Amino acid sequence: MVFDTQTLTRVVERCFDLSMSGALPAETRAQYNAHGKRLRELLMQLLGARFDANSAEFKQATDAMHQTNHALSEAVDDLNKVTQAVARVTELAGFLDKALGVAKRVIS
Amino acid sequence: MRGMRGGARALGGAALALALVLPTGCKTPGSFREPVARFQAGNTEASTALGQYYSELNRFERDLYLDERLYDTSLEVLASDAAGRPTPLVGKLFSPESIQARMDAIALLGVYAERLAALAGAENPGKLPEASQALGTQLGALGTQLESLGGRGDATASRYVEPVTTLLGVATSLFLEARQGAALQKAIEQGAPQVNAILDLLESDLVDVLGPQRLTGAKQALASRVMFYNLNREKLSLAERRAVLDDIRRASDTYEALVVAQPVEVARALRDAHQALLHFARSERKVESFEELSAAMQSFQGRVQTAAAAVQRISTSPKE
Numbered sequence: 001m002v003f004d005t006q007t008l009t010r011v012v013e014r015c016f017d018l019s020m021s022g023a024l025p026a027e028t029r030a031q032y033n034a035h036g037k038r039l040r041e042l043l044m045q046l047l048g049a050r051f052d053a054n055s056a057e058f059k060q061a062t063d064a065m066h067q068t069n070h071a072l073s074e075a076v077d078d079l080n081k082v083t084q085a086v087a088r089v090t091e092l093a094g095f096l097d098k099a100l101g102v103a104k105r106v107i108s
Numbered sequence: 109m110r111g112m113r114g115g116a117r118a119l120g121g122a123a124l125a126l127a128l129v130l131p132t133g134c135k136t137p138g139s140f141r142e143p144v145a146r147f148q149a150g151n152t153e154a155s156t157a158l159g160q161y162y163s164e165l166n167r168f169e170r171d172l173y174l175d176e177r178l179y180d181t182s183l184e185v186l187a188s189d190a191a192g193r194p195t196p197l198v199g200k201l202f203s204p205e206s207i208q209a210r211m212d213a214i215a216l217l218g219v220y221a222e223r224l225a226a227l228a229g230a231e232n233p234g235k236l237p238e239a240s241q242a243l244g245t246q247l248g249a250l251g252t253q254l255e256s257l258g259g260r261g262d263a264t265a266s267r268y269v270e271p272v273t274t275l276l277g278v279a280t281s282l283f284l285e286a287r288q289g290a291a292l293q294k295a296i297e298q299g300a301p302q303v304n305a306i307l308d309l310l311e312s313d314l315v316d317v318l319g320p321q322r323l324t325g326a327k328q329a330l331a332s333r334v335m336f337y338n339l340n341r342e343k344l345s346l347a348e349r350r351a352v353l354d355d356i357r358r359a360s361d362t363y364e365a366l367v368v369a370q371p372v373e374v375a376r377a378l379r380d381a382h383q384a385l386l387h388f389a390r391s392e393r394k395v396e397s398f399e400e401l402s403a404a405m406q407s408f409q410g411r412v413q414t415a416a417a418a419v420q421r422i423s424t425s426p427k428e
Contacts, residue, residue, distance in 0.1 A: 009320035016324075016331040026338065033335050037176070040324045044169065047317045048201040054309065054317075058209040061305040065216040068299045072223035075291040079227065082287055086280060 003046060012039045140292050143388070143398075144221075144228040146405035147381055150412045151221035154374045155214045157416035158310065161318060161371055162210045169196040172325045179336040210313065213306045217378070220299055224385075227292050293389040300386050307379045314372040322422065326363040333359050362422060369418030373411060381408035 015036030019029045173196040177183045187198045194200075333356045341349060384404035391397040 005316045005320050009324055012324045013327050016327040019331045020334045029338075030335065033331055036331065037328060040328055043320065043324060044201055047321055048203075051202050051313070051317050052206045054313065055203075055206040055209040058206075058213050058306075058309055061302065061309055062209065062213045062216055064302045065213065065220065065306060068295075068302045069216060069219050069223055071298065072220065072227065072295050075295055076223060076226045079284075079288055079291055082284060086284065 003050075005043070005047060005050070008039070008043050008046070012036055012043055015039060140228040140289065140388075143385065143401045143405045144224050144292075146409055147385060148221040148225040150381060150405070150409045151218055151378065153409075153416050154378050154412045155218045157371070157374050157412070157419040158214050159211055161314075161419055162207050162214075165202040165207060165318070165321070166196070166200050168321065168325060169201050172329060173197055175329055176332055179332040210310070213309070217303065217306060220303065224292065224295060224299075227288065227295060296382075296385050296389045300382070303382050304379065307375050307382075310375045311372055311379075314375060319372065322366050323363075326359070326366050326422075330356065330359040330363050365418065365422050369415070369422055371415060371419050371422075373415040374419065377408050377411035377415065380411075381405060384408075 013036075015032045018024060019033035019036060021029065021032075024032070174185070177185050185197065186195050188194050333352065337344075337349075337352050337356060344352065381404060384401050388397050388401040
């Protein structure tokens with residue numbers, strides 16, 4: 001069951017507002033203050049329950065995010081391999097360059 | 109000689125072909141680098157602020173519980189109430205496992221941003237260009253050797269060596285960057301539903317749970333002080349009244365900061381920034397889209413900095 005925390009929040013705040021209102025006698029203000037505290041306690045219990053209930057959804061979303069991050073990690077590795085392949089071609093070109101240098105000396 | 113001329117023609121043809129391969133718009137994925145780096149920086153700051161907010165959930169209730177007893181001498185400090193339930197002094201209204209579930213989700217958003225940055229080359233911007241440039245240089249040297257080995261032959265052939273090898277370096281660079289861009293586009297596209305799912309949950313938490321907790325708590329702290337002052341003002345000395353009134357002022361400032369701060373703005377800024385990245389990836393990274401993305405990332409960083417500073421301000425306990 002989903003409850004309206006926003007409305008309950010406004011009611012709690014209204015109680016505290018009235019506990020500070022000069023339009024009310026001191027005794028009534030004290031009563032509103034007590035009501036505000038009591039209602040807030042109940043609100044916190046409801047919020048705590050909702051917070052815990054939502055945790056399952058968080059865990060589900062977290063698992064999905066794990067998979068996304070894993071796929072990303074593989075993409076990074078994949079790109080590194082391509083970069084390494086270019087580096088290897090560069091290395092090969094370097095070897096050929098040296099070999100041709102030797103060949104040139106032999107021919108001349 | 110004839111062979112050398114043929115080689116020169118072939119080099120010329122290759123140069124032309126490579127030149128035609130180069131895209132005129134130059135929509136290189138290098139464009140991703142700066143915005144993704146900004147996204148990562150903003151994400152780190154947002155994660156720190158949100159993490160701090162979550163980690164203080166139970167502490168906030170404990171501080172408020174003690175704060176209430178500071179201003180109401182009729183209340184005892186107890187570990188459990190008359191019904192045997194734990195009080196906020198030792199109890200955990202918000203279970204540590206549930207808080208950890210949020211912290212894990214926030215941390216994973218950070219990992220996602222880090223991986224995107226790694227893919228965009230934000231951590232090592234010179235890596236790809238260096239690799240392709242080195243290849244171009246090496247091939248240039250090789251071309252010179254080949255030319256020299258072939259004897260004097262066709263002198264015009266040497267004119268093609270440099271442009272061809274340079275173009276080859278550029279083409280390699282574009283190839284690598286195209287691979288990088290495609291990988292980034294795929295990553296952002298595939299990550300979007302998961303990122304949005306986490307941000308939806310965080311936003312819902314911040315609006316429906318954390319917001320009401322903080323707002324009502326800050327209002328209670330203010331009301332307790334006001335009640336105490338009004339009931340005891342005639343018995344207090346000037347110095348004591350000054351101290352209590354200062355305390356009321358601070359509690360009022362905290363409440364006002366909470367109303368203005370809107371910590372949910374951190375999650376909303378993150379969502380907008382990720383949406384801008386997604387839009388950029390989908391719009392084939394055009395120059396106009398890049399300008400929009402760059403502006404969106406700057407705005408994101410600004411929003412996160414403001415919201416994170418506000419979260420920091422309201423993270424102080426009611427007494428402080």
